[in-house]
Amino acid sequence: MHPFLSLTLGSLAVGAIAGLPMADTITSFTTGFGSTAAGVGTLATVLLPVALMIDKALADIFAAEGxxxxxVLDFLGAPLVALLLAVIVAMFTLGGGAATDRKAIAKSWSSRCHRSRTSC
Structure with missing residues (x-):
């Protein structure tokens, strides 16, 4: 049986055995799963530039030139590009974890660019 399915069914069974209403059991499961998924997203965001630079190094070793x-990996794995991509991804993944929606992120970004043209 697939591990995710096992955990889902196991959680529902434990909630039923404990006498919790099904709605409370499902709410508890989705809240716990959401916080776990957010932690994985944060880790993936932090490791993104490292993974891109490692992929570039592996492509330099194993992929034929040209x-x-x-x-593509030479471009994406360049340190400045990899870090820029990580910042862009972090604005959405970490901003979403802080309950910031896309409109608020875009407003914050554009207001900073309009205040100081040299910083954007």
């Missing part, structure tokens, strides 16, 4: 894979 291939599309090597060209």
């Amino acid at each position: 291939t599309a894979v090597r060209t």
